[in-house]
Amino acid sequence: MPVPINHAKPIRISAKENAFNQLQQWIIDGTLRPEEKLNDTELAEALGVSRTPIRESLQLLEVQGFVEMFPGKATQVTKVKKEDIIDLLPPLAALQALAAELVVPNLNEHIIRNLEDMNERFSQAIQIENYFAALKLDEDFHQIIIDAANNPYITAMVATLQAHVRRLFYHNSIVLTTHSIEDHAKIIKHLKNHDTTLVSKIMRDNWLNAIEEFYSRERE
Amino acid sequence: MPVPINHAKPIRISAKENAFNQLQQWIIDGTLRPEEKLNDTELAEALGVSRTPIRESLQLLEVQGFVEMFPGKATQVTKVKKEDIIDLLPPLAALQALAAELVVPNLNEHIIRNLEDMNERFSQAIQIENYFAALKLDEDFHQIIIDAANNPYITAMVATLQAHVRRLFYHNSIVLTTHSIEDHAKIIKHLKNHDTTLVSKIMRDNWLNAIEEFYSRERE
DNA sequence: AAACATTTGTCCGTATGTATA
DNA sequence: ATATACATACGGACAAATGTT
Numbered sequence: 001m002p003v004p005i006n007h008a009k010p011i012r013i014s015a016k017e018n019a020f021n022q023l024q025q026w027i028i029d030g031t032l033r034p035e036e037k038l039n040d041t042e043l044a045e046a047l048g049v050s051r052t053p054i055r056e057s058l059q060l061l062e063v064q065g066f067v068e069m070f071p072g073k074a075t076q077v078t079k080v081k082k083e084d085i086i087d088l089l090p091p092l093a094a095l096q097a098l099a100a101e102l103v104v105p106n107l108n109e110h111i112i113r114n115l116e117d118m119n120e121r122f123s124q125a126i127q128i129e130n131y132f133a134a135l136k137l138d139e140d141f142h143q144i145i146i147d148a149a150n151n152p153y154i155t156a157m158v159a160t161l162q163a164h165v166r167r168l169f170y171h172n173s174i175v176l177t178t179h180s181i182e183d184h185a186k187i188i189k190h191l192k193n194h195d196t197t198l199v200s201k202i203m204r205d206n207w208l209n210a211i212e213e214f215y216s217r218e219r220e
Numbered sequence: 221m222p223v224p225i226n227h228a229k230p231i232r233i234s235a236k237e238n239a240f241n242q243l244q245q246w247i248i249d250g251t252l253r254p255e256e257k258l259n260d261t262e263l264a265e266a267l268g269v270s271r272t273p274i275r276e277s278l279q280l281l282e283v284q285g286f287v288e289m290f291p292g293k294a295t296q297v298t299k300v301k302k303e304d305i306i307d308l309l310p311p312l313a314a315l316q317a318l319a320a321e322l323v324v325p326n327l328n329e330h331i332i333r334n335l336e337d338m339n340e341r342f343s344q345a346i347q348i349e350n351y352f353a354a355l356k357l358d359e360d361f362h363q364i365i366i367d368a369a370n371n372p373y374i375t376a377m378v379a380t381l382q383a384h385v386r387r388l389f390y391h392n393s394i395v396l397t398t399h400s401i402e403d404h405a406k407i408i409k410h411l412k413n414h415d416t417t418l419v420s421k422i423m424r425d426n427w428l429n430a431i432e433e434f435y436s437r438e439r440e
Numbered sequence: 441a442a443a444c445a446t447t448t449g450t451c452c453g454t455a456t457g458t459a460t461a
Numbered sequence: 462a463t464a465t466a467c468a469t470a471c472g473g474a475c476a477a478a479t480g481t482t
Contacts, residue, residue, distance in 0.1 A: 052451065059279065075468095087371045151307045153381060292448060
């Protein structure tokens, strides 16, 4: 059997990029707890690299709002507060709605089929109560629209906001409901009709509703 | 004479932050030209620091989209393309419109007065044809609203988008017109009336109109 | 093709400044 | 309050990778 050649990523992955991805994942999933103090020497040892790529990664994570650096004093993981969802979702909703508007003129069969397929898989994940997978598939559904909108600024901003939302959801054991399946179906329907106004509105409301969903699922 | 104590900034400004601010300014105003190759050793000498803070600054500038890094090969200033305005303004308009919506419940006399004052100064700058100052005052006007919206995610994203817009305007000698004065007045009026829907719409249209303004001022 | 020059990515030592006893 | 321990910010050197002759 021929060795499969990695065409996709012929470039060497830098230590910095590895460190960044690993640290971000650890912060999102809670391995690195909120307010935990980050010692670059420790992290360097843990990841088997020197302090430099660690420091560089931490600075990027600071820009994204996952760590807070107090120059000369300390570096720590930012807090996770439920109320953050109130700051997080309105801009995310606005950008997702805008992305949906921008997609309309670029629509094609391929995109619609991908959306329908993804929503089907999303629906199945919810039915078998695999909420972890559902969360990921929901993101993938929306990512199709973001990608199709083809706007690098929106792509970058949504990526950061989504990462924060993901972190909040992880830390609060949020699950998505069958309600989302219908929302996705509506979005697809309005996209098919090239109804820019309606798809924008549904998209925005879909995300804003999540604020209430979030609070209604308060610890019981 | 007693030495004036710097109460405002007791914290030491880091070499990294200095380097970052200087490099960003140079890229925006064109001192560092689009597609110029950036040699960190040169920059380090120019700013009188080592390569470390330069490298760190460049990485932050990459996240913001001002430089592009080709790992192992080179680091260069990103291009400035007129068409970028098409990608830039829709999300900026959406976020500014959202900020205006969010401000409405927080409105107070102080904010309104600041806005009126700033628009007055903006108007004067345009009258004496100091378009450089006008550009800055226009940003300040909108910044009042962003600040009052009090949403850290919006603040961060708008700062980056604004920096890109500023760069485009610099490089294309764009000037703001008396039209903007009226837009600002309308925004203030609708804010006073707590008319969330209208202020959002005006704000969005105000920014989107700038796309056409931009192209109508094509080289003559 | 191979050795060279250049530049980047990484490592680690040191000085400055902070917190704690 | 002084001194001690420690973490960070920065500097400078080495190594790996690129492209060049």
